[in-house]
Amino acid sequence: MTLQEKKEILTSYIKEMGSLAVAFSSGVDSTFLLKTAHEVLGDKVIAVTARSCSFPERELKEAIAFCKEEGIRHFIVDSEELDIEGFESNPKNRCYLCKHELFEKIAVIAKEQGIKEIAEGSNLDDNGDYRPGLVAVAELNIKSPLRYAGLTKEEIRALSKELELKTWDKQSFACLSSRFVYGETISREKLSMVDKAEQRLLDMGFQQVRVRIHGTIARIEVLPNQLERLVSVREEIAGYFHELGFTYVTMDLDGYRTGSMNATLKDSE
Known part of the structure; x- marks a missing residue:
């Protein structure tokens, strides 16, 4: 499948959703997803960014700046992982605990704003590693458009470069x-x-x-x-x-x- 065909699958999938809340970290994947969703759905897209001590201030500032520049409605939600019972002991399912709480908070905002679906930015490469956060994604019916379209990190960088996104060569980031x-x-x-x-x-x-x-x-x-x-x-x-x-x-x-x-x-x- 060509990169253009994957992009068409992505845009069609997003269009079918009608309205979308994107979990936005200002990273390579979520920036490309948010940009694409905004191009497809316009003001029926919102971005939601979690603020916590495990999320660097520089990333939050970049998220705010991007949404302002693109004219995307942006919501910042406090999602302090250390307040989640059991999280600070750093269990193997740490990421599950964090993602579950975050997506529940995004769901509240989405409902208040009349948004039908919620999406996150995992890509095809994420299928090959231990990713307990994807269990929360599945349980809460969160959409993963980039994985759905079969896009890898390298392909997302290539498409981001085409869109002239500053994040096309940004370092990969995890909390x-x-x-x-x-x-x-x-x-x-x-x-x-x-x-x-x-x-x-x-x-x-x-x-x-x-x-x-x-x-x-x-x-x-x-x-x-x-x-x-x-x-x-x-x-x-x-x-x-x-x-x-x-x-x-x-x-x-x-x-x-x-x-x-x-x-x-x-x-x-």
């Missing part, structure tokens, strides 16, 4: 809670440490980063072709990370990859 090894307590303090650490790396020009946290150990993931550069500025990075509260600062020689924390699930099976 900061995903930086914690399963079973390790998630706290506001450590979320802030991770957020500031990753922001420093981004400010230094690293394109795709993760700072995984293991107790007081920071495990840095960057693209393999930037590992050498990471070593060249190691003293500056280590010094800043120590100031944040990390005792040890390490570099992951495997480089950046999605869902690296899920390797611990396989080890425990």
Whole structure:
């Protein structure tokens, strides 16, 4: 199937919905989905963004700016994961707990605004990893238009570039809670440490980063072709990370990859 055919499937699917609330994080996928939905349905589309301590302020600001620029009605809902019973202990179904609560809150807004459907931005590549959040998506009948159309992350970036979206080459992002090894307590303090650490790396020009946290150990993931550069500025990075509260600062020689924390699930099976 060609990319154009997939795009046509996507637009037809969205058109059939009639009206849509998009869970909008300002990431690559949800930005493309929101832009496409707005082109198809116009003012029958709204964006809903969750505000929490696991969602960096820079991402929230980008979400607000995009909706303002595009003229899309935008709602910000407080969805503090740490207030969800059991979440801070970081269980294997952490993402399920978070998504279930978020989509329930979006459903309230959608109903108030007379919106029929709710959609999220997972893509075809998400089918190949451990994604407990997709269980909540299925349970609550949340639509996944990008997966429905069979679009991969690479294809979404290509289509985003065609639309001249600034996010076409933006780093992939997942909530900061995903930086914690399963079973390790998630706290506001450590979320802030991770957020500031990753922001420093981004400010230094690293394109795709993760700072995984293991107790007081920071495990840095960057693209393999930037590992050498990471070593060249190691003293500056280590010094800043120590100031944040990390005792040890390490570099992951495997480089950046999605869902690296899920390797611990396989080890425990």
